[in-house]
Amino acid sequence: MRNHEPKTAEYLVRKTAPYYHTVKGAAYLGDALQLLETVRDETIDLIVTSPPFALVFQKRYKLAPDFVDAQHYLDWFMPIAREFHRVLKKDGSLVLHLGGSWNPAYPTKSLYNFEVLTELCKNDYFSLAQDFYWFNPAKMPSPIEWTNVRRIRVKDAVEPIWWLSKDSKGRTKARNTRVLIEYTKSMLKLLERGSYSSGQRPSGYNISRAGFLHKNRGAIPPNLVPYPNMLPFSNTESNGAYLSNCKKYDMVHPARFPIMVPEFFIRFLTTRKSQVVLDAFAGSNSTGYAAEKLGRKWLAFEKSEEYLKGSMFRFFGPREVEKMWSKDRVRSGA
Numbered sequence: 001m002r003n004h005e006p007k008t009a010e011y012l013v014r015k016t017a018p019y020y021h022t023v024k025g026a027a028y029l030g031d032a033l034q035l036l037e038t039v040r041d042e043t044i045d046l047i048v049t050s051p052p053f054a055l056v057f058q059k060r061y062k063l064a065p066d067f068v069d070a071q072h073y074l075d076w077f078m079p080i081a082r083e084f085h086r087v088l089k090k091d092g093s094l095v096l097h098l099g100g101s102w103n104p105a106y107p108t109k110s111l112y113n114f115e116v117l118t119e120l121c122k123n124d125y126f127s128l129a130q131d132f133y134w135f136n137p138a139k140m141p142s143p144i145e146w147t148n149v150r151r152i153r154v155k156d157a158v159e160p161i162w163w164l165s166k167d168s169k170g171r172t173k174a175r176n177t178r179v180l181i182e183y184t185k186s187m188l189k190l191l192e193r194g195s196y197s198s199g200q201r202p203s204g205y206n207i208s209r210a211g212f213l214h215k216n217r218g219a220i221p222p223n224l225v226p227y228p229n230m231l232p233f234s235n236t237e238s239n240g241a242y243l244s245n246c247k248k249y250d251m252v253h254p255a256r257f258p259i260m261v262p263e264f265f266i267r268f269l270t271t272r273k274s275q276v277v278l279d280a281f282a283g284s285n286s287t288g289y290a291a292e293k294l295g296r297k298w299l300a301f302e303k304s305e306e307y308l309k310g311s312m313f314r315f316f317g318p319r320e321v322e323k324m325w326s327k328d329r330v331r332s333g334a
């Protein structure tokens with residue numbers, strides 16, 4: 001049976017042709033909710049996605065597909081979340097990046113993303129398996145009025161990423177040995193010495209003499225991504241080819257994940273190559289790209305044709321992409 005398993009994830013989407021596909025996955029042009037409705041029940045292992053935040057100013061995206069204001073965010077997002085829940089396998093995970101938003105006119109932040117989290121976890125619908133933080137020091141200080149002019153706020157450099165399990169008891173696929181980080185020099189010394197001051201810590205935590213002294217291939221990573229010293233595990237390239245080609249056509253996506261972010265979660269939360277990763281707000285399709293490089297099947301949905309066209313540079317050479325565009329070999333599906 002397994003030998004006949006299709007290599008791409010296209011078979012999971014009913015009656016809709018992909019815009020483009022690769023060896024492992026397929027990208028679809030269209031609205032996330034409508035496309036999700038075409039996905040078969042309980043077929044997805046992992047969703048890694050970054051929906052549009054509650055935007056105070058629409059100008060953030062060149063082709064701003066939709067402006068979702070903070071007050072109406074729940075109404076917009078919950079039907080999509082219900083589809084996420086339906087398509088996920090019982091032991092599947094939703095990794096949701098919802099960046100923070102400042103309230104207009106005041107130096108205070110909106111709670112909309114925490115409201116989304118609370119709503120998702122109400123009545124054990126989803127459960128918060130763990131909260132992660134995307135460390136993004138390259139972000140510009142903002143809102144300028146509070147950071148640069150009046151100097152009463154500092155630069156936001158972390159954004160929450162919530163790992164939610166469909167199973168209310170958190171029984172979901174995960175393996176931290178696939179995302180180990182290098183030991184620090186002091187930890188290596190300790191491991192070599194082979195002794196540890198055991199006993200009770202002021203916190204009340206009881207440390208056994210050798211409890212932490214088992215040397216593995218690396219140390220357990222913290223919940224900060226991307227984390228320096230991540231053990232080299234992939235042959236994923238950087239954004240280089242994507243960026244240089246998209247710049248030529250002025251179609252660079254302004255809010256991309258660094259590849260390390262989806263790569264970390266795919267490594268951590270999927271165990272086998274046959275498993276399927278979905279991003280319903282794919283943008284430049286960094287999630288699909290990380291999945292492809294890690295040999296996982298993937299599905300990507302994106303509403304903007306320009307972003308989807310640009311994302312093709314992640315998978316194909318520039319000549320091939322240009323040929324696909326000009327010969328109209330790209331199939332428009334939604």
Ligand SMILES: C[S@@+](CC[C@H](N)C(=O)[O-])C[C@H]1O[C@@H](n2cnc3c(N)ncnc32)[C@H](O)[C@@H]1O
Pocket residue numbers: 030031032033049050051052053065066253255256257258280281282283284285286287301302303304307
């Ligand atoms: C924050 S970006 C995602 C960026 C992506 N993680 C990456 O690394 O490139 C959100 C994306 O959602 C898309 N989008 C907005 N509304 C959508 C909808 N209703 N259906 C599908 N995509 C949508 C936007 O065009 C945008 O590219």
